Amino acid sequence: MVHVDMDMFYAAVEMRDDPSLREKAMAVGGNSMLSTSNYIARRFGVRAGMPGFIAKKLCQDLTIIRPHFFKYKAVSKQVQKVFATYDPNFSMMSLDEGYLDFTSHMQWRRESEDSERTVPVVWRSEEMCFCEKYCPKYVYDENQGQEEIPEKNEDISSSPDLFDEDDSNEENIKASGENLPDFCENCEKRIFKTAPFDAVLFGLDINEAVKEMRFRIEQSTHLTASAGIAPNTLLSKVCSDMNKPNGQYRVLPTREDVINFIDELPIRKISGIGKVCEKMLSGMEIKYCQDLFKKRGELQLISSDISFRYYMKISLGIGSTFVSSHGERKSMSVERTFREMTDRDEMYKKCLDLCNELGGDLKRHNLVGKTITLKIKKSDFSVKTKAQTIANFTDDYELIFKTAYDLLETEIMNSKLLKLRLMGVRMSTLQESSKITSKQNDIKGFLTNMKKKVAKRSAEKPDLIKKGLKRDAEKRETINIKRRASNNLKDMFAKIKETRKVEADDEDDIIVVYEKITDKK
DNA sequence: AAATGAAGGACCC
DNA sequence: GCCCAGGGTCCTTCATCC
Incomplete structure (x- = not known):
């Protein structure tokens, strides 16, 4: 299994497209949250997931760039194109990382021609030396001359036995790079050691295969990736982090x-x-x-x-040994953070906007759903979600808003003064819109809809509040029960210790831990 | 008794 | 050096519903 992860993805894309950013401390994100930072900014402690205004305090010269998702999506497509040549069934975990199963590629590779493992150099990074001295013309094969994208080579016998199964070409490439200094004395730029040629031949083993893939990625996107190679996905994920910028690591099987x-x-x-x-x-x-x-x-x-x-x-160290290209999505949502909001009409308006957006997203993806969830975050950062499942699958924003409105209304009613900083609407229980029949909607939908309506009528607002209070009391009670149970844990331990041979020296600590868990609401 | 819903969290990028 | 966007998934607990 191979896990591939683009290096500081968003920041790298922005730096690629604007060279002036390369020597600056920069991060991608907004004032409230950063998604990535470059290595210069990281030296100041600026990290992903940090609010922008705090990052500014850490590093006054920090340049914050708003994300350009369309760019990242385009780059991701290029990367996926490379992935597909090694494992057509690769699975993308996000725009910048994915898992691949190299098993069948390695089978193919064992019998591949050199030409099929040769990648032409079409691009060199600007930080790298271009001088003749250190970038000798590489003649891949006297007979074939300049190499293009590897194509099926018909005459097999002509290729020399230089690169056997056992003798990967890694040594040859390394050998030619090892003699070179790190930086060129003419242009003072870094020398492109791994590939000072017009084409690079990669060896037969998996390390070489992954290097080749990373090289292809770099050639097509001008960005670097790191990779982890391991017998399963759990390990490969960890591995890809070991040699982080532009490196790879392997755990043998x-x-x-x-x-x-x-x-x-x-x-x-x-x-x-x-x-x-x-x-x-x-x-x-x-x-x-x-x-x-x-x-x-x-x-x-x-x-x-x-x-x-x-x-x-x-x-x-056990993990999954197969990758499955993305299953169907389970939910779709939109949410927005804003300056503190107390006005009800403003809230309803915001809600409508979100429903509108969500409806559009659903339509765009050809999806319909029936569970609508309203999410609110109060000024004190506490989060609450309220969900309701409606009778019919829908992608219609007015229908979505109808129930979202109800949910929001009960929230407003239940609290004296609602101060919001975020609102979101989510749709789940999704179906492909083409798959749904009108019959299902009519008969089954009608019945459940009636039931819901009756149920809703009977529950009037004051009752709702009472019910809520009652539930709180019940909750407190169950917490107490759990607390009492944890007091008995000591006895439990003693018994278990007798029956099973458990080495538990630090029972007290465990009880503390247990209490922490159970008390946690 | 098993299934589904709702609410809340942890976690990931 | 600090309490955090917006898009997701999955797990847990409790209630409810036949």
């Missing part, structure tokens, strides 16, 4: 290599273990992946089945 790699790996490196999880696990003295296995007894006690399996898989 052997037991030793996988164990060596995973054992000392901080859990936070694994995709899916975030801030919260890290903190919780560190409370149990779990910092590295091997600790997950060491503390498996305790973990099983406090985790759900799914989480526990997940942890164990991580600790053993």
